[in-house]
Amino acid sequence: MALFDVRDGTLAAGSAIIPYPDGVITERLPAGPQLDPDWALQNPRDYFRVVEKGVPQALKAAKVQAENVIGIGTDFTSCTVLATKREGTPLCFLPEYRKKPHAWAILWKHHAAQSEADRINEVGRERQEEFISIYGGKYSSEWFFSKVLQVLNEAPEIYAAADKFIEGADWIVWQLTGEEKRNTSTAGYKAMWVKGRGFPSRGFFRAVHPGLENVIEEKVGTAFYPLCTRAGGLRPDWAHKTGLREGTPVSVGVADGHVAIPATTVTRPGALAMVMGTSLVHMLLGTTRQMVEGICGVVEDGIVPGFWGYEAGQYAGGDIFAWFFEHSVPESTHREARRLGIPFTALLEKRAATLQPGESGLLALDWWNGNRSVLVDADLTGLLLGATLATRPEEICRALIEAMAFGTRQIIEAFEAKGLVTQTLVACGGLPEKNKLLMQIFADVTGREIKLAKQLQTCSALGAAMHGAVAAGGAAGGYDSIFEAAEHMAHVQKLTYRPRREHHEVYNRLFKEYQTLHDYFGRGANDVMKRLKALKLERTV
């Protein structure tokens, strides 16, 4: 929970971070049965709890009066799906469903609906449904209908009992305002919805599963509202619980990635916004719809109105370093760092920074968590090539950073192949703050200047506040458009990373090698990674 000054986007000196009591549920339901592997759930009661506790705490910490809060924006992980009763009660709140996993909030990173996604893709491709190309060739197991279909397949009684299936982003706004006003953005990116045309036909859903034929009419609905629309005013009970004014305008729901983009200052075509955390998300705006290979989606008005919003990404960002730091850094590095009185990560970065591009002889493929774009293949795995008896940990560390940057460049080139040109990159998220070397290597590899959002780690929060300011409107002290809000509230830092030509030239050569390996292992010439993964499953089950 954070408060931002609507005049210039300044973060109030005081906010609240409330951990979810039940966190991410992957092993066992609270007082309930064990979950299968790949499951990830949340308890919707936690969403309520953090609002109840967090808002009053943030107001107090920031010393802000409720009458000065002119609007509320939210952001939510996506695609997180809830099955609810007609008035919005999640099924898992009801005693009879408390011990049913399918009745809980199915979290974005739930990975147990792969066979459902396969079925959807099979039927989609057969029928040449538009969503196949919108999603770069593949509908993900993480997305809306994969999860809904899993409920239908595995727990038909839950499917039958659910009056609604709804994105968490829309559900929380519904709860706060009493208005079920779903947003067009998550619908477009995760649920096959297309502006002006709506969802695929009932014939498609019937072909996927007879029981799914009427899912839109019965459980989803057809009314969707553009981002920044005022969903309604804060309900009296929530005003009472939070200390905010009754009727405070609340913006329609939005996903945490997309909401950050205008807060990085990217509100027009020409720049690529990079949300760099445990994974990487790349978004840009276009004036036309292009079918770009392996993107996660292209949605009209999906990020800001008037433009096509494109999303792509890399599954492993900071996660790769977390892995490397935990499992591959030798004791000697720790010892030396302690002697110098610095974190071992700083020592590694310092040593890696003295290396020239190409000096280590190493090259990696950044697929430790699969490839999201442009290959859209979770079964690809990481590769390190070029090791010798003289290879040192800082060289491997640098090779992993370079591989990640090559992955981003691969995405940029996929966009450029369709005329979606980017001159600069704007970064936000947790990685840029900590890792100067990483940012410089991204600049050197892509040959582009990288700017940093001023609110690096609170970009989504600022974006949500901007949405709230637009929901409030200019007359109430907010803004009448997200563009206006961005002009005043979004800024970049003075510090930028500029590509060094000499390094860029060496990286051009290394990137060619990366591409050759990328295509060899990723496009079917040698499916060894998939075969090893299949063998692994066979040997562990």
Added chain:
Amino acid sequence: MALFDVRDGTLAAGSAIIPYPDGVITERLPAGPQLDPDWALQNPRDYFRVVEKGVPQALKAAKVQAENVIGIGTDFTSCTVLATKREGTPLCFLPEYRKKPHAWAILWKHHAAQSEADRINEVGRERQEEFISIYGGKYSSEWFFSKVLQVLNEAPEIYAAADKFIEGADWIVWQLTGEEKRNTSTAGYKAMWVKGRGFPSRGFFRAVHPGLENVIEEKVGTAFYPLCTRAGGLRPDWAHKTGLREGTPVSVGVADGHVAIPATTVTRPGALAMVMGTSLVHMLLGTTRQMVEGICGVVEDGIVPGFWGYEAGQYAGGDIFAWFFEHSVPESTHREARRLGIPFTALLEKRAATLQPGESGLLALDWWNGNRSVLVDADLTGLLLGATLATRPEEICRALIEAMAFGTRQIIEAFEAKGLVTQTLVACGGLPEKNKLLMQIFADVTGREIKLAKQLQTCSALGAAMHGAVAAGGAAGGYDSIFEAAEHMAHVQKLTYRPRREHHEVYNRLFKEYQTLHDYFGRGANDVMKRLKALKLERTV
């Protein structure tokens, strides 16, 4: 220095290990100039010192009387080359050459003669010289004439001053006996000599370098003696220094790898001997000469008389683990091992041993130090594929062991393609003693039983003693042939490693994947490893 009982090969309970005072000289000559990278020299005075000190010390420790020592065998690293005066004095002993690197003993692992090897291969291929196929397609920079040519190219005054160029193995025997009786084995494996035909023609040497035309006649000679030949008796001065009897029979010189083979019990075709230390050497015996891809050499009588001795190898054995243990084992593993009070290597082995073949999803190419056989390419590098965020150090450790075993299987299959079949493997060296898991994986991967030589780590010493016993002869209490000596003196342990069928079947699948990557990266389809190495040189010089 060790003493063995000629009756049954028992190692006397007492021996002597004498370190070389100047060790391996790679940075700077003692009180002399700095060396270029890739140089490796030794001081021949060290060879004298260890005999003077070591023999009396061993006799004393083992409580053996000199009159009970019936014969002397030696073994030497190969190819180690000395430039000497006519009577055997190394040039580096003379004040005028003391500061000239080329006047010292040029050690087997000296790697600075690559351009000379390239020249030799170029001319050899052009002229279709026989040695090209004998050495599996390539003459190594480590071998005799590469080093001699380097002396001629870089220090013609040393070349001119040298009356002889000689293998260390032959030089030490010459010094001990006063007889310059060179052996056929190192001549065959390292110096292009072929039984019955001798060396390549003067035309070949002239084509390589005009100054080399008469190298054989002038500085090498044409008389070579089979292994186990009695070179002569111990000279009075050496008898005096060592306390041994004057005239004690000394066998002709032999390389440390080859001498070990009969001591593993391998004296007939059908078994593969593996010398497993920092690198791996594989040797077998055949009844005919076959040109096997990428072997290091095939020499008639090269290991035991009457058979063709084949040698192949892998550049990195224990070295890969030394690298992994030093640079890739995380602090948490060390901490847990300390808690359990065991070495961290034991903890890694224990954890790796619980994994099933294929369970890790990892596959590696064991080229951390290049590929010796069958690709004969020092510029190939290591590869690890299949990493995920769940990959653990013990999984990488096991993948490295498996890769090494796949490399051995690749060599076995190259031999088998030419009809050189091996039913069992017999191992000696430092690795088998320490690493049960490694031995079991080698058995599972190759599908063959692995026996262990009884004198695991002293196999070369036992082999040298067996040569000494044959030099002494049956009448003097020794043996009349190496076969007789082996029957009595060489033994295997009771412990053997038998392949487990279920594991072997999974490894058959993984080996196919290994071969595909081996050929893709090693046979020209994608020379990325070489290009990265070239770029590395370009960026570091």
